[in-house]
Amino acid sequence: MATERLIAATPQTTDQEWAGPTLRPDSMDEYIGQADLLEKLEIAIEAAKARATGNVADGIARPHEPLEHVLLHGPPGLGKTTLAHVIAREMGTKLITTSGPALARGNDLVAALTRLQPGDVLFIDEIHRMPIAVEEFIYPAMEDFKIDVTVDTGMHARTVQIKCKPFTLIGATTRAGLLSAPLRSRFGITHHLRYYSRDDLRVILHRSCRVMGLLAVEEACLEAISARSRGTPRIANRLLRRVRDFAQVRAKGVVSESLVETALGLEGVDELGLDDLDRNYLRTIATVYDGGPVGLETVAATMNEDSGTLEDVVEPYLLQIGFLARTRRGRMLTRAAAEHLGIAWNPEREGEMLGG
Numbered sequence: 001m002a003t004e005r006l007i008a009a010t011p012q013t014t015d016q017e018w019a020g021p022t023l024r025p026d027s028m029d030e031y032i033g034q035a036d037l038l039e040k041l042e043i044a045i046e047a048a049k050a051r052a053t054g055n056v057a058d059g060i061a062r063p064h065e066p067l068e069h070v071l072l073h074g075p076p077g078l079g080k081t082t083l084a085h086v087i088a089r090e091m092g093t094k095l096i097t098t099s100g101p102a103l104a105r106g107n108d109l110v111a112a113l114t115r116l117q118p119g120d121v122l123f124i125d126e127i128h129r130m131p132i133a134v135e136e137f138i139y140p141a142m143e144d145f146k147i148d149v150t151v152d153t154g155m156h157a158r159t160v161q162i163k164c165k166p167f168t169l170i171g172a173t174t175r176a177g178l179l180s181a182p183l184r185s186r187f188g189i190t191h192h193l194r195y196y197s198r199d200d201l202r203v204i205l206h207r208s209c210r211v212m213g214l215l216a217v218e219e220a221c222l223e224a225i226s227a228r229s230r231g232t233p234r235i236a237n238r239l240l241r242r243v244r245d246f247a248q249v250r251a252k253g254v255v256s257e258s259l260v261e262t263a264l265g266l267e268g269v270d271e272l273g274l275d276d277l278d279r280n281y282l283r284t285i286a287t288v289y290d291g292g293p294v295g296l297e298t299v300a301a302t303m304n305e306d307s308g309t310l311e312d313v314v315e316p317y318l319l320q321i322g323f324l325a326r327t328r329r330g331r332m333l334t335r336a337a338a339e340h341l342g343i344a345w346n347p348e349r350e351g352e353m354l355g356g
């Protein structure tokens, strides 16, 4: 089982995202890409700040109208947590972090909400894992900054209303589809983060090189790393760290294009960022099932892999780069995948895929 993959988008134990010089940008200027989202946020932040100080047409300060609640969704490693920190910093407020699973009972939410000062940001990671019971507590908090809690039990039970300070909720999730419609509708700004272009990833890598003290790394090297990063900054930074280690031990710290290839080749990562597990999966469909269509469970059984793992961590990227097609009759290899693997391609396939 491949639990630790170099090209996994989810955090890995070797990432040290919180240790050493942090690669996490902490201001809007340093946050690369996602331009449309940043523009929306910049406007909202500026407007909220102006309202708070009364710097608006009527001159009346409205500190009770903080930044609207923000919902960020998208694949792992694209910068949702980072952006929550950036927003709090730009607003000049504190960020309090919790997560869906950590909010097991209504009381957990009350505890978090009562810690907030006016304008603070409450960040709930994996918000799709918040229990339904807690979700109901959060509606009045999001709308009117109050919470209804039940105290005592039995015949003495009564509801007390607790007021909390005006705050901004930032929810992050990789599975927006699992969020209930009422919860989703209470966010003022909802945005899907997209995979990064190679150009954006190169800019991110540039900054990371600077932070890590890697000087004079050629553009071609960064290009090679970004091509292998699956559109994901977390992966880009992880590959860069691996390249840095390799250069330090084998090449007196000098990073060259061929060194990038050797270092990442050693880890089984090819020029598109596919690793052994990806290639195994594609080859199984190609050779054992003649290119498909074949059911996911069948492929998983052949590979002795867990079908959930394949669906969550292997297929999304292969679908995104057009190496895999999901048809009603099962998974099929595409021509691009066959070419990448150097496998003969039967043109009749194309028709079958369109037929579905």
Ligand SMILES: Nc1ncnc2c1ncn2[C@@H]1O[C@H](COP(=O)(O)OP(=O)(O)OP(=O)(O)O)[C@@H](O)[C@H]1O
Binding pocket: 009, 010, 011, 017, 023, 024, 025, 030, 031, 032, 033, 075, 076, 077, 078, 079, 080, 081, 082, 083, 172, 174, 204, 233, 234, 237
């Ligand atoms: N826009 C960006 N500019 C520069 N670096 C970025 C950007 N987005 C993400 N990163 C880098 O990628 C790393 C991972 O980002 P982050 O932890 O914010 O992802 P996430 O979307 O919260 O992932 P998850 O869904 O796993 O929680 C960060 O530590 C940072 O180094």
Ligand SMILES: [Mg+2]
Binding pocket: 080, 081, 082, 125, 172
């Ligand atoms: Mg995160």
